[in-house]
Amino acid sequence: MTQYWPFSGLMRQNALRERLIVSLDLRDRGEALKLVDRLARVVGMFKVGRALFVGGGPDFIREIRRRGAEVFLDLKFHDSPQKVLRAAVEATRLGVKMFDLHPYGSNCGSTEMMTRTRTEVARICRTEGLRRPSILAIATLAEMKSANSSPRTPVSPDRVTEIARFAADASLDGVVTWPHEVPRVRNSCGRRFIIVTSGVRLREVASPASNAITAADAIRAGADYVVVGSPIWSATEPIRAVREITDDIERGLRNNPRRTFEILNPRPV
Template identity: 35%
Template sequence: MTARDRLALALDVPDHAAAMALVERFGSDFGVMKVGLELFVAEGPRIVRDIVASGSRVFLDLKLHDIPNTVERAARRAGALGVWLLTLHTQGGPDMVAAGARGLSEGAAGARRGAADSEAGSGAVVPMALGVTVLTSDAEALPDALAERATLAERAGCGGVVCAAPDLATVSSAAPGLLRVVPGIRPVGAQQADQRRIATPAQALAAGADLLVIGRAITEAPDPDAAAAAIVAEAAAVHAESSPVAG
């Protein structure tokens, strides 16, 4: 992974125009664009398709939590859209999470088969389900619950988990093979807002995060470009220190 691959920009904006403006503005530094509930409810599948067409990978953060059949069918639709990451809440239990992971994979495979003879199908990504452990807005996360949910995600077929930076040691110990996605990233001096268990980019990467999710620290900053540049520089420095040197 490059430093760019380890940064996701949360498009927590109300409409298509605002989202695509952020993609164009910051897409060269942030390799992943996160579409959450607000934007997806406002704009639907079109926003995902347009971001994919722009060349960015999409993290669809819907935290699906329903009966297994419903989650599987919704995840299949997400896979067909070409998303890279899709969140499933582990509170839904192993059957639901497994159904979501299965639907996501099947939807993407079906889309690849349908586009096999077209140029659009050649660059299709292999999607990954993410198991959400405990929200970063919660004041605390009990280690036993974190370990149980991370293990559940791994056994149910998820390729990664979402957890707060302070939870990384517990989650990594319980499920060491999963991609670790960390929201609640705040540079030094940034407002905490409704996040409780937060970390700076350097702290999260040093603790074992694979992908950092950053939103309001950039989009609501007085100078978004300067805020983004500082975060990118901080992440790049840590990434360079941790990357193996060819001998």
């Protein structure tokens, strides 16, 4: 496999860490910023969810950005199309690298909300000279059903793939989904569609009998990013935990040689 890795040092210092997103699901804003200070040089991105954003607001995002770190703003925008659009524009102006939205428009077979959001974000970036963030649709909510289905209607096993296709048709950049859904989404949406996944298990605690999916498994299946939270920030040595995960990511990439070209030549965002 060494022929796929002529620049292994480059891989470890740059591309591998870019694949890891650390979730800042901490209660204390100061504690979260301390973790950012500690890991910013070895982690590609930090995920900020509702709790920290409500507590710290836009200034919290700016504090992370001032430290040279990238942000995945995980607020799952879900409102009227106009309000989602306005929230997306403000997230763009904050300089986040990614944000997500609830693809509720797809529940009634429409991609209008997602398309409008993508178009307006692109326009704002052109007119204001901003970097365009990646826009992701949430495809992990198993309870999402079509608007005319009853609460007792079982969810189709292909629902996640359907949502991903709606997102791709609306020119969104990708989806957030569970690790076990990654292969189907990748096969349905192509190699340049971004897949972010969470819920992976660390290699040392994932027993074969449990069918747990590790970071290597997720990357090998076609995921672009893995989100990991408590195994890192609750570790005695968070930097060591990060290195163990990036080592696992490298194992996944080594067993998926078709991804090597994309690592050296990342997709535009």
